[in-house]
Amino acid sequence: xxxxxxxxxxxxxxxLAALLLGLEWAVDAGLIRRALMPAPSTIALRxxxxxxxxxxxxxxxxxxxxxxxxxxxxxxxxxxxxLAMGWWPAVFRLLEPLVELIRPIPKSALVPPLMLxxxxxxxxxxxxxxxxxxxxVLVNTLQGVRGVDRVMLDxxxxxxxxxxxxxxxxxxxxxxxxxLAGMRISLGLAMVLAVLSEMLAGEGGLGFLILDMQxxxxxxxxxxxLVILAVLGLALNWLFVLAERRALHWQRR
Amino acid sequence: MKIxxxxxxxxxxxxxxxxxxxxxxxxxxxxPALSQVLAALAADMATGELPARIGGSLWRMAAGLAAGGLAxxxxxxxxxxxxxxxxxxxxxxxxxxxxxxxxxxxxLVLFLGLDDPMKITVVALTVxxxVLTNTLQGVQAVEPDxxxxxxxxxxxxxxxxxxxxxxxxxxxxLAGFRxxxxxxxxxxxxxxxxxxxxxxxxxxxxxxxxxxxxEMYGVILLLAALGYTLNRGFVALERRLIRWWYxxxxxAA
Numbered sequence: 001x002x003x004x005x006x007x008x009x010x011x012x013x014x015x016l017a018a019l020l021l022g023l024e025w026a027v028d029a030g031l032i033r034r035a036l037m038p039a040p041s042t043i044a045l046r047x048x049x050x051x052x053x054x055x056x057x058x059x060x061x062x063x064x065x066x067x068x069x070x071x072x073x074x075x076x077x078x079x080x081x082x083l084a085m086g087w088w089p090a091v092f093r094l095l096e097p098l099v100e101l102i103r104p105i106p107k108s109a110l111v112p113p114l115m116l117x118x119x120x121x122x123x124x125x126x127x128x129x130x131x132x133x134x135x136x137v138l139v140n141t142l143q144g145v146r147g148v149d150r151v152m153l154d155x156x157x158x159x160x161x162x163x164x165x166x167x168x169x170x171x172x173x174x175x176x177x178x179x180l181a182g183m184r185i186s187l188g189l190a191m192v193l194a195v196l197s198e199m200l201a202g203e204g205g206l207g208f209l210i211l212d213m214q215x216x217x218x219x220x221x222x223x224x225x226l227v228i229l230a231v232l233g234l235a236l237n238w239l240f241v242l243a244e245r246r247a248l249h250w251q252r253r
Numbered sequence: 254m255k256i257x258x259x260x261x262x263x264x265x266x267x268x269x270x271x272x273x274x275x276x277x278x279x280x281x282x283x284x285p286a287l288s289q290v291l292a293a294l295a296a297d298m299a300t301g302e303l304p305a306r307i308g309g310s311l312w313r314m315a316a317g318l319a320a321g322g323l324a325x326x327x328x329x330x331x332x333x334x335x336x337x338x339x340x341x342x343x344x345x346x347x348x349x350x351x352x353x354x355x356x357x358x359x360x361l362v363l364f365l366g367l368d369d370p371m372k373i374t375v376v377a378l379t380v381x382x383x384v385l386t387n388t389l390q391g392v393q394a395v396e397p398d399x400x401x402x403x404x405x406x407x408x409x410x411x412x413x414x415x416x417x418x419x420x421x422x423x424x425x426x427l428a429g430f431r432x433x434x435x436x437x438x439x440x441x442x443x444x445x446x447x448x449x450x451x452x453x454x455x456x457x458x459x460x461x462x463x464x465x466x467x468e469m470y471g472v473i474l475l476l477a478a479l480g481y482t483l484n485r486g487f488v489a490l491e492r493r494l495i496r497w498w499y500x501x502x503x504x505a506a
Contacts (some may be wrong), residue, residue, distance in 0.1 A: 011337075012344025019345065036363045090258070097259035098266075104480035106439040108446070109454075109473050112461035116283040116469075191353040196443055199355055200458075207355065211447070214359035226356055233351030 038220045046224040056228060063194055063206040064232070066122070070129025071190045075183055078134040082141025082179075087167060099138065107132035107189075111197050120201035125194065132193045133186040140182025144175025177251060180244045187240055191233055206232070285467040294471030303456070303472075307479070310452040313369060314441040317376020321437075322430060325381045329388025329426075330414060346385070354379050354440050358447050367449035372441065379440045380433040384426065391425025392418055424498045427491050434487050438480055 020040045026032050027039040050056050085092040085099075111128050118124035148171050156166045172179075198207030206229045213222035267287055273279045274286035285293075297303040328346075332339040358375055365371035395418050403413045419426075445454025453472060460469040492499060 008340070009344060011340045012342070015341045016345055016348070037360075094258045094262055097257070097263055101263060101477075104484065105473060105477040106442055106480060108439050108443045109457055109476050111446075112457055112469060113283070113466075113473070115461065116466065188351070188353075191351075192355060192443075195353040196355040196447075199447055207353075210356050211359050214362060219363065222359055226352070226360065229356050230348070230352045233353060234348065237351045 035217070035219060038223065043220055043223045043227065046220045047227060050224055050228075059204060059206050059209055059225075060228060060232065062204050063198065063229075066125050066129060066194045066198075066205065067187075067190050067236070070126045070194065071133050071183075071187060073126065074130035074133025074186065074190070075137050077130070078137025078182070078186075079141050079179060081134075082138045083145060083167060083172065083175075085138075086142045086145025086175075087163075087171065099135070103135050103139075107193060108196055111193075111200050115201065120203050125197040125201060128197045129190050129193045132189045133183075136185045136189070137179065137182040140178045140185075141175055144178035145171055147178070148174045177248055180247060184240055184244065187236060188233075191236070195229070282464060283466045285470065289467045290470040290474065293465075293467035294475060297468060297471060303453075303475070306451070306453050306456050307475070310441050310445065310454070311479075313372045313452065314376055314437045316369075317373045317441070318380050318430075318433065318437045320373065321377030321380030322384050322433065324377065325384025325429070325433075326388050326426060328381075329385045330392060330419070332385070333389050333392035334410075334414060334418070346382075350382050355443055355447060358444055362448050368451065371448065372444040372451070375444045376437050376440050379436050383432045383436065384429040387425045387429025387432075388422060391422030391429075394425065395421040424495050427495060431484070431487055431491065434483055435480065438476075438483060442476065 023032070023037070024039050024041055027034060027037060081095065081099075085095055107128065110131060111124075114124045114128055118127060152170060152174070153166070156170050161170070194205070195207035195210075198205035199211045202208055202212070206225055209225045210222055210229065213219070213225060271287045274284055274289070294303075328342075332343065354375060357378060358371070361371045361374055365374060399417055399421060400413060403417045408417070441452070442454035442457070445452040446458050449455060453476065457469060457472050460466075460472065
């Protein structure tokens with residue numbers, strides 16, 4: 001069983017290795033133009049240089065800070081608004097049409113006007129990330145709150161729990177699986193908006209670098225930064241799934 | 254439509270928008286009145302420039318949706334029905350999935366240029382993943398009994414896949430397409446914003462640079478309406494395609 005689990009990713013790794021080797025060979029044999037796709041080995045070397053010189057950290061931290069801040073703000077607003085709308089019918093009636101009006105706007109299209117108002121700095125980028133994060137979290141929180149067991153709510157009332165206590169200790173935990181599912185979707189979207197706003201604002205970060213390297217025909221650098229971004233996306237996703245499992249440990253037993 | 258507090262809130266905000274620009278509460282070239290925005294939008298539609306750009310964007314979106322969706326369904330079917338393919342290629346798919354879409358645009362520009370092929374590929378790549386995931390889950394959830402029955406009746410594997418498994422997994426697949434449709438519009442606009450001079454995304458950035466705020470906001474309103482209409486249209490189509498599924502759900506309830 002143990003050996004089997006250790007071996008299970010092996011076929012996948014072999015295919016990955018075969019693809020990389022095939023690419024290497026195709027570039028060497030001149031089937032793919034080096035100006036478009038340098039050999040994977042040279043990209044790996046470039047990546048190593050970047051890591052060794054420590055050039056990786058500043059742009060990576062810039063993008064990470066953007067994703068984290070925007071994600072935190074957007075999630076907080078989404079959860080708060082979702083809870084309020086799910087809990088008080090009056091708030092739902094007040095905000096629901098507005099939410100339905102703003103939700104279908106592609107948030108990426110809001111980057112240009114945000115640039116007009118907030119410039120090209122951190123504020124603009126964080127706002128665009130927070131905007132895209134808010135709505136999936138809000139909609140999922142709302143659904144989660146609505147799905148809370150009536151009997152449990154009645155029980156809380158019977159025990160004389162104040163509304164705030166019920167919200168924090170019954171409704172929020174019960175809605176948590178859906179809230180976290182919404183946040184998982186939002187995390188991917190946060191990365192998309194972070195990269196896009198960095199590309200459009202042109203002021204550093206991984207997104208800016210990838211586009212800038214392409215425009216200055218430093219193709220090897222472009223792929224190296226792309227690999228870094230991919231690893232970052234993978235790591236963030238993995239961390240979130242891990243955190244989600246810990247937070248929901250009571251659910252799957 | 255029922256007039257609720259939410260409707261009043263929207264009307265109030267729109268009135269505030271109009272008044273703040275008309276009465277000079279907010280004095281900024283970036284803050285045109287709602288009526289100016291609508292007039293600019295109407296003028297752009299009348300000259301025929303905007304309709305042509307929308308048509309182009311929609312065509313690229315549809316082509317990408319079709320290509321990526323087909324690839325997603327086929328890959329999902331293969332992964333679910335032939336476990337070996339999942340073990341071989343699952344890892345590569347999982348490694349590619351978390352790359353934020355805007356980041357793949359620069360390398361694709363190198364290979365495919367700035368026009369339709371690049372943009373359609375970007376959309377197809379975006380659409381591929383949600384459709385794949387949903388197809389996989391949908392096929393795995395098909396009742397084993399119905400597949401066994403097909404086998405008993407001597408129906409071959411290909412026809413089983415096409416006439417038993419695919420229809421049974423259709424609700425899940427369509428749910429994947431609904432998610433993909435929203436993403437496809439966003440990504441079409443993103444690709445147009447970053448590269449090339451085509452379509453509605455490029456127009457948006459053009460208007461931003463030209464400082465023509467009314468036109469810019471007009472395009473955003475139009476995009477929101479487009480996103481909303483596409484979603485509604487798809488839901489209507491979905492209800493027709495899988496009417497039996499809704500009927501079953503109603504019976505169960």
